[in-house]
Amino acid sequence: MPNIQPYQNPTYFLILGVALLPIMIGMLFGKKLHWYQTLISFAFLVLTFGGVKWEQGIALIGYIVFEVCLIGLYHLYRKKKNATWVFCSAVILAIIPLVIVKVTPAFENGRASLIGFLGISYLTFKVVQMIMEIRDGIIKEFRPWLILQFLLFFPTISSGPIDRYRRFTKDYNTTITRDKYLNMLDKGVWYIFLGFLYKFILAYFFGSRLEPMVEQLALSHGGMSWWVVAYMYVYSMDLFFDFAGYSLFAVGISYFMGIETPMNFNRPFKAHNIKDFWNRWHMTLSFWFRDYIYMRLVFFIMKNKLIKSRITIANLGYLTLFLIMGFWHGLTWYYIVYGIFHACAIILCDAWLRFKKKHQAHIPSNKFTEGLAIFITFNTVCFSFLIFSGFLNVLFFHGALN
């Protein structure tokens, strides 16, 4: 059986284009072919998780059965009672598979966990979100079929963007007018071609051409050198164009299927400060962390009056959020330092914004200061990506091996 990873090569896009044709024709006539969509979704999941990756396929099935049962049971419980410990247990149970997958390599010499599969993080974000909204009484019904459609929506299964259950199901169940659909097709085509430019030209140039060269130069020079700085910029460009390109494909294909999956990037390198940056970079992830961790933690602390100072609460929230984000990336020192670095950056940023508000009259604001702000933010972010890349780990601790 063949195995094709999503959005990796022209064949995938070709098969996808043909497979999506009936859906597109149906949509143009105001009909949603849900049964056909389910069929091709299944086929594409088999392409991604079948063949040589069959072990991942089994892991995915096991994971889905477990999580859907968990959601169902929690929903059943929530209809009658609402104890905090049951809610917390449900969330912990939901993330246990992900925790095992993330922790295993650190203890098994880098070997991947057997229960892992491509995209487990993104599915976990979706499940936890559902459990929290069931607790809030916002998701009232347990509809396993819709939940499966939401969790297993194949254009976004491997790396997001992370959609929201209520938003997704609304799109899934609404028929759209021809005009609106033509508009979506228009955008979808634009996103996909922009994605080609990002992923197959720019990310290829930075990631596959420049990066190995700069990496070799930096390693042969050893220690800190200008080549490390060059590596920092090249890696940052590769990271952005690769991920933004991938996200554009996922959003574009979703649009073809009548689902307005939210965008993941909004010109992040134009950000004026770190806070602004996180509103533009990997947005569905940062908004997830904002809505389901930061805001809930702040709400809990303020409601129970655990800490008085608003500044302390906000800072504690940032630290928690970015530490969790760091651990989520993986159990290595550089992911965790990356998290702490961003927490510190955003805490500093908040302090600066408060200072600026107080002394508004005396702080100049013009094209030059704006450019300076963008320049500082860009370099801070690129430096954080250098930490994130793990290159410093190689440079400092394993340089001799290369």
Place this chain on the structure above:
Amino acid sequence: MKDQVIEILQNLTGSDEVGKDLDVNLFESGLLDSMGTVQLLLELQSQCGIDVPVSEFERSEWDTPNKIIAKVENMQ
């Protein structure tokens, strides 16, 4: 009710602007952030007696004083 919401917003943002322009975008203008949002939800709960869970808070539906007033009036 309207005045009460405006007063809450003025206290939270520390600015009179929210009272003058009821269509100002609170998030884009930097008047409100996640922290301010949580405070807003808590104030609405204690002062107006309306319960808005964090999940219900969709930024685009709450981003101007007018929208917030409409929401609050709707939920009473």
